[in-house]
Amino acid sequence: MNKERLEWVMSGLNQYALTTAEDHFLRATAEDFDKNQALTEKQEERLETLYREKSKLIPNKKPDPSSFKKGSSRKVKPRRPTGKYY
Numbered sequence: 001m002n003k004e005r006l007e008w009v010m011s012g013l014n015q016y017a018l019t020t021a022e023d024h025f026l027r028a029t030a031e032d033f034d035k036n037q038a039l040t041e042k043q044e045e046r047l048e049t050l051y052r053e054k055s056k057l058i059p060n061k062k063p064d065p066s067s068f069k070k071g072s073s074r075k076v077k078p079r080r081p082t083g084k085y086y
Helices: 003-013 020-036 041-055
Strands: none
Touching: 003 020, 003 041, 020 041
């Protein structure tokens, strides 16, 4: 696994609430990669499996409000019902 792929997977996993064990594993994996410039096959498999499992879920971390773009706050009028009422 190269550094770009690892960073991409880590950023994807950071969108989800992780358990303490998962968070510890991610930190240890990042440290190992920084130290050795490589991961073991077992670490790669577990990381990819964790990513696949979490990507099936809806991200549940609140997005950063500063990341939203300011759009036009145009008001929309409600539609009037058509047809006759008796």
